[in-house]
Amino acid sequence: xxxxVKGNPxxxxxxxxxxxxxxxxxxxxxxxxxxxxxxVFNPKIDVVKTATITMPVQxxxxxxxxxxxxxxxxxxxxxxxxxxxxQDKCIGCKTCMIACPFGAIDMVLASDDSKQxxxxxxxxxxxxDLCTGVEGGPACIRVCPTAALKLVTxxxxxxxxxxxxxxxxxxxxxxxx
Amino acid sequence: xxxxxxxxxxxxxxxDNPKCVNVLTKTEKEDFMEKQVLTTCPYCASGCQxxxxxKDGKIVSATPANGRTNEGNLCLKGHYGWDYLNDPQILTKRxxxxxxxxxxxxxxxxxxxxxxxxxxxxxxxxxKYGPDSIMGTGCARGSGNEAxxxxxxxxxxxxxxxxxxxxxxxxxxxxxxxLAYTVGSGxxxxxxxxIEDSKLLFVIGYNPAESxxxxxRRIVKAKQKGAKIxxxxxxxxxxxxxxxxxxxxxxxSNLALVQAMGNVIIAEGLVDKKFIDAHTVGYEEYKKTVExxxxxxxxSICKLPAETIRQAxxxxxxAERAAILxxxxxxxxxxxxxxxxxxxxxxxxxxxxxxxxxxxxxxxGQNNVQGGCDMGALPNCYSGYQNVTDDAAREKxxxxxxxxxxxxxxxxxxxxxxxxxGIKDEKKRLHAYYIFGEDPGQSDPDLHDMREALxxxxxxxxxxxxxxxxxxxxxxxxxxxxWGEHEGVYSAADRGFxxxxxxxxxxxxxxxxxxIICLISTAMGYPMSYKNTKEIWDEMRSLTPSFxxxxxxxxxxxxxxxxxxxxxxxxxxxxxxxxxxxxxxxxDGKGKFFATEWRAPGEIEDAQYPYxxxxxxxxxxxxxxxxxxxxxxxxxxxxxxxxxxxxxxDCEKLNVKEGELIRVSSRxxxxxxxxxxxxRVMEGATYMTYQWWIGACNExxxxxxxxxxxxxxxxxxxxxxxxxxxxxxxEQYVKDSYESIRKNMGIDTEEKGCRI
Numbered sequence: 001x002x003x004x005v006k007g008n009p010x011x012x013x014x015x016x017x018x019x020x021x022x023x024x025x026x027x028x029x030x031x032x033x034x035x036x037x038x039x040v041f042n043p044k045i046d047v048v049k050t051a052t053i054t055m056p057v058q059x060x061x062x063x064x065x066x067x068x069x070x071x072x073x074x075x076x077x078x079x080x081x082x083x084x085x086x087q088d089k090c091i092g093c094k095t096c097m098i099a100c101p102f103g104a105i106d107m108v109l110a111s112d113d114s115k116q117x118x119x120x121x122x123x124x125x126x127x128x129d130l131c132t133g134v135e136g137g138p139a140c141i142r143v144c145p146t147a148a149l150k151l152v153t154x155x156x157x158x159x160x161x162x163x164x165x166x167x168x169x170x171x172x173x174x175x176x177x
Numbered sequence: 178x179x180x181x182x183x184x185x186x187x188x189x190x191x192x193d194n195p196k197c198v199n200v201l202t203k204t205e206k207e208d209f210m211e212k213q214v215l216t217t218c219p220y221c222a223s224g225c226q227x228x229x230x231x232k233d234g235k236i237v238s239a240t241p242a243n244g245r246t247n248e249g250n251l252c253l254k255g256h257y258g259w260d261y262l263n264d265p266q267i268l269t270k271r272x273x274x275x276x277x278x279x280x281x282x283x284x285x286x287x288x289x290x291x292x293x294x295x296x297x298x299x300x301x302x303x304x305k306y307g308p309d310s311i312m313g314t315g316c317a318r319g320s321g322n323e324a325x326x327x328x329x330x331x332x333x334x335x336x337x338x339x340x341x342x343x344x345x346x347x348x349x350x351x352x353x354x355x356l357a358y359t360v361g362s363g364x365x366x367x368x369x370x371x372i373e374d375s376k377l378l379f380v381i382g383y384n385p386a387e388s389x390x391x392x393x394r395r396i397v398k399a400k401q402k403g404a405k406i407x408x409x410x411x412x413x414x415x416x417x418x419x420x421x422x423x424x425x426x427x428x429x430s431n432l433a434l435v436q437a438m439g440n441v442i443i444a445e446g447l448v449d450k451k452f453i454d455a456h457t458v459g460y461e462e463y464k465k466t467v468e469x470x471x472x473x474x475x476x477s478i479c480k481l482p483a484e485t486i487r488q489a490x491x492x493x494x495x496a497e498r499a500a501i502l503x504x505x506x507x508x509x510x511x512x513x514x515x516x517x518x519x520x521x522x523x524x525x526x527x528x529x530x531x532x533x534x535x536x537x538x539x540x541x542g543q544n545n546v547q548g549g550c551d552m553g554a555l556p557n558c559y560s561g562y563q564n565v566t567d568d569a570a571r572e573k574x575x576x577x578x579x580x581x582x583x584x585x586x587x588x589x590x591x592x593x594x595x596x597x598x599g600i601k602d603e604k605k606r607l608h609a610y611y612i613f614g615e616d617p618g619q620s621d622p623d624l625h626d627m628r629e630a631l632x633x634x635x636x637x638x639x640x641x642x643x644x645x646x647x648x649x650x651x652x653x654x655x656x657x658x659x660w661g662e663h664e665g666v667y668s669a670a671d672r673g674f675x676x677x678x679x680x681x682x683x684x685x686x687x688x689x690x691x692x693i694i695c696l697i698s699t700a701m702g703y704p705m706s707y708k709n710t711k712e713i714w715d716e717m718r719s720l721t722p723s724f725x726x727x728x729x730x731x732x733x734x735x736x737x738x739x740x741x742x743x744x745x746x747x748x749x750x751x752x753x754x755x756x757x758x759x760x761x762x763x764x765d766g767k768g769k770f771f772a773t774e775w776r777a778p779g780e781i782e783d784a785q786y787p788y789x790x791x792x793x794x795x796x797x798x799x800x801x802x803x804x805x806x807x808x809x810x811x812x813x814x815x816x817x818x819x820x821x822x823x824x825x826x827d828c829e830k831l832n833v834k835e836g837e838l839i840r841v842s843s844r845x846x847x848x849x850x851x852x853x854x855x856x857r858v859m860e861g862a863t864y865m866t867y868q869w870w871i872g873a874c875n876e877x878x879x880x881x882x883x884x885x886x887x888x889x890x891x892x893x894x895x896x897x898x899x900x901x902x903x904x905x906x907x908e909q910y911v912k913d914s915y916e917s918i919r920k921n922m923g924i925d926t927e928e929k930g931c932r933i
Binding site: 010011013014015016017019020021023024029031032033034035036037038039041049050051052053054143145146 | 237238247250251252253256257260263265267385386390391393394397400401413415418419796797809810811812813814855856857929930
């Protein structure tokens with residue numbers, strides 16, 4: 001099963017530390033040596049605020065990903081329990097962006113500084129990759145000051161469902177026919 | 178090396194706290210080859226502890242440490258806010274050499290010349306117009322307590338005036354004054370960690386998610402532990418969002434609400450009579466004054482249903498232990514001190530003093546604004562709040578400093594423009610202003626007047642780490658070391674002394690703040706010299722009974738010591754909460770009730786200026802933005818010209834949409850900023866953050882002051898909003914303004930590039 005990061009609106013204070021943590025995890029600490037205009041700042045997580053809700057929104061790493069199924073160049077694949085975009089292969093057609101029901105994909109300047117043949121900027125799909133390849137796991141979880149983000153693994157889903165079923169059994173047992 | 182996701186999640190499970198230093202990754206460890214330095218965060222006054230990871234003499238990252246207040250957590254400023262030390266020159270440029278204005282132009286000079294010139298000019302002015310013609314500031318930011326102690330000593334002993342103040346004046350001065358009157362001690366009575374164990378939190382005029390994320394964390398935890406949360410704020414803040422009750426009161430009606438709550442508590446017999454009788458004075462007069470403040474009477478002032486106010490009062494009174502937390506939404510009003518006194522009175526009424534997790538919590542904004550006050554960078558007191566008018570205290574300091582000291586209370590920061598522009602008599606005017614670690618040219622209300630005052634002053638000294646708006650008007654610029662480049666002690670919001678340590682060598686020809694002040698003092702004929710900050714701290718302690726026990730050794734051993742701490746032995750670990758057993762810091766030990774008549778804000782909206790403006794905070798930026806505005810990732814998240822938060826209804830009325838540039842004007846000025854429609858604000862009300870230089874809301878704010886604390890009413894003025902038809906022109910204007918600000922600050926914009 002794919003894992004995902006779950007945001008908790010009861011704990012989130014909307015500070016957006018996760019968004020910077022995401023950028024630093026993906027671009028590396030080298031950005032702190034670069035000129036401000038030279039690196040890309042493309043968080044793969046967004047903190048959404050409505051009148052009464054504040055919570056981070058990012059990819060759910062669906063089991064049957066609409067984005068992956070829609071991708072015409074097979075630039076999206078499942079790697080180590082995560083749905084990952086290969087920016088090298090991406091042609092920037094935006095189909096995945098439209099297909100995603102959560103708005104978890106946006107189009108950004110490629111972070112590897114690669115250009116098109118005519119020298120113009122390359123725009124590619126950008127989404128959470130669960131920090132695949134980043135030691136320590138998803139950076140957003142690590143930097144959040146209120147522990148509002150949690151990695152949900154197969155095992156945790158199992159525990160969660162089993163707890164819910166126990167609670168259901170207890171409550172259902174109260175009902176006498 | 179790519180690591181499979183399974184092994185990653187395994188690692189997560191192995192350690193309970195994924196942020197603990199033990200799980201530093203291999204690459205991270207390689208980054209830290211040189212050293213890790215434990216220090217205190219230089220941003221808000223939560224007092225978070227963190228490690229600076231240093232490689233090749235440069236800070237490369239920060240790791241949260243297990244501090245008393247932050248327990249291994251940091252917000253975005255703590256995590257990424259050290260970047261300004263690498264001087265990326267996004268907004269301003271690091272000062273690296275002393276400068277003197279010669280023929281109207283700032284020229285770089287050697288230290289000897291800068292010191293002797295400054296001393297000469299100050300002496301000339303002192304001779305001609307007297308010591309009270311000179312004003313100095315303390316610094317609530319990176320400089321630390323020792324530098325503030327030395328500065329107030331310099332102003333009092335070397336110059337001979339009590340004209341010393343700092344930006345506490347424009348923030349929590351009403352808390353200091355109001356609490357000094359009621360409970361005898363102007364600080365949080367409880368600790369930040371205690372917040373989460375309170376049974377009820379009454380949060381009024383305070384948005385911790387923006388100003389102190391690490392305090393917001395405690396509020397979230399309190400909620401998780403079952404505490405009730407009541408929020409009084411015109412906006413739906415993050416805390417209001419999770420609150421059990423949100424009271425969206427009309428801006429400027431705080432006192433009416435607070436006294437109506439007192440009225441209900443008395444009328445419904447919910448008072449703690451035993452506590453009132455044993456520990457307070459003035460209850461009968463209080464009762465008489467709040468009698469008319471029935472919920473029905475204040476309904477039209479607060480725009481809240483009477484029943485809501487009743488319910489909030491009942492909940493507050495019934496809670497086993499309740500704490501009141503407040504911020505600028507209480508303090509930056511023309512009637513601020515009265516509200517602070519009113520809040521303390523609510524706690525008296527319900528016996529909410531004497532134990533942990535209760536009482537009053539004015540949560541200080543800047544990292545060391547508590548310290549600036551603690552050290553006596555105030556016109557009325559020496560270190561430890563020892564009054565300059567108290568003969569015994571003054572004589573003690575006279576003896577220690579070997580000089581006669583003035584006993585008249587000095588002028589406040591916010592009175593500076595008036596004392597420069599408004600006084601005809603040359604002899605009585607201010608002529609010199611020694612500005613240390615502050616930027617009144619950006620942070621003070623009604624900037625137009627402030628700039629005129631800076632122009633008119635005969636001599637302006639600016640001592641800072643970055644070029645800023647005040648620097649443009651200065652006659653001398655003295656470059657200082659920054660946080661991370663020097664040692665010292667900060668005071669957290671909850672009275673916690675903590676060490677900050679040097680991590681990297683400063684670049685350029687700069688000196689520590691206390692060294693610079695000592696050199697000027699010596700050149701003026703009052704020699705001061707210290708080997709290090711510890712020596713200064715020890716002198717301060719020896720003159721300040723309430724801090725005497727907080728030695729460097731103890732701070733080193735315990736990490737954090739909250740004052741009062743009177744005994745040097747390790748047994749005295751400081752004081753986590755004040756007013757134990759209901760004994761208040763007045764000579765008679767009694768708390769003093771207070772109530773008075775509510776007053777409306779100074780400038781009310783009308784047909785010409787139909788909207789209200791309140792200044793607020795942006796979580797990723799700090800103060801005048803010379804620090805965070807020069808941090809790469811923080812300025813990626815938010816940058817010029819900033820936003821004006823507006824109700825979607827008003828946006829529709831004005832036909833403006835999100836991101837569009839709009840003109841905002843008051844009777845005092847006009848700026849351009851971006852529209853941010855949000856359902857979290859009420860119709861007719863708008864909010865701007867004060868860090869922006871282009872969208873500088875202090876061009877608009879009103880210099881209407883609280884009569885006791887002289888704190889400006891930054892939370893309320895009348896404005897008008899105008900749609901800009903030519904958006905392309907406005908976008909270009911923003912771009913050009915930013916470019917010109919950066920050039921003015923000394924940045925080579927061609928070389929450094931520009932992002933917006």
